[in-house]
Amino acid sequence: MTDFNTLIFDLDGTLIDSAPGIINCMRHTLTAMKFDIPSDFNRFLGPPLHNSFAEFFGMNENQVNEAVKIFRERYKEKGLFENVVYDGIPEMLRRLKNADKKLLIATSKPEVFAVKIMENHQLAEYFDIIGGADINGSRNEKNEIIEYVLKQTNITELSRVLMIGDRSHDIIGAKKCGLSSMGVLWGYGNREEFLQHGADIIVNTPQETADVIINPSAYCTLT
Known part of the structure; x- marks a missing residue:
């Protein structure tokens, strides 16, 4: 080798x-944007945020940008330390x-x-x-x-x-x-x-x- x-x-x-912080921020974001909350968040752990919101929730570009903004606002205050x-x-x-x-x-x-x-x-x-x-x-x-x-x-x-x-x-x-x-x-x-x-x-x-x-x-x- x-x-x-x-x-x-x-x-x-x-x-x-980092699952606790990511999941908590994802729940917060989806609730704020009135999207359904999935029962399993495992597929969202790892891939880039932009990709996850577009691929798994069918968000358009404007929605993705808004979702990422909401996610990161909570993440920098709380999610950053939930790991x-x-x-x-x-x-x-x-x-x-x-x-x-x-x-x-x-x-x-x-x-x-x-x-x-x-x-x-x-x-x-x-x-x-x-x-x-x-x-x-x-x-x-x-x-x-x-x-x-x-x-x-x-x-x-x-x-x-x-x-x-x-x-x-x-x-x-x-x-x-x-x-x-x-x-x-x-x-x-x-x-x-x-x-x-x-x-x-x-x-x-x-x-x-x-x-x-x-x-x-x-x-x-x-x-």
């Missing part, structure tokens, strides 16, 4: 369980950093929110760059955010870069950028989702993630 030296992490569902770090994440990051891996974040969440969340959990120090969506909507797709963080670090040896995430759009975004990808099973996705979209590696725990990356010669491709 490749000896990866640069690791790009998704945020929601990969480093933090927890997954068990084992701080230890995983510490091991990877001690192994001289460059750690980056590429999240569909607005960058300003992502930075605040990582600082709040005292994890920002592990990352060279915390990159996210542009608050004005000009950088939303996963591949655009990945390209954005790569450009900031001047990384050109893409064969040694690994994208790590919990949903199909992380895997798809990595492929569009010519990167290998790892799907993690402690988040909001599942093995079938990763296999369908061609994840190169699938892991069960943060500890296994660090084991595989630090000792690549001990592992074949894990799917």
Whole structure:
């Protein structure tokens, strides 16, 4: 297996369980806009907000923009703090950093929110760059955010870069950028989702993630 030296992490569902904040903000938004409240919010966890409102609720462009505005107004006041770090994440990051891996974040969440969340959990120090969506909507797709963080670090040896995430759009975004990808099973996705979209590696725990990356010669491709 490749000896990866640069690791790009998704945020929601990969480093933090942000479901409570996202679901509460989604309920608030749909109620304000008089849309029906779904019984299951799992499909909304991970994809960009614009995509979720358009795809799952059939909103037009103006409605999507209004929904995102309402969502983010509540999120910056309350939802931002309605999340927890997954068990084992701080230890995983510490091991990877001690192994001289460059750690980056590429999240569909607005960058300003992502930075605040990582600082709040005292994890920002592990990352060279915390990159996210542009608050004005000009950088939303996963591949655009990945390209954005790569450009900031001047990384050109893409064969040694690994994208790590919990949903199909992380895997798809990595492929569009010519990167290998790892799907993690402690988040909001599942093995079938990763296999369908061609994840190169699938892991069960943060500890296994660090084991595989630090000792690549001990592992074949894990799917």
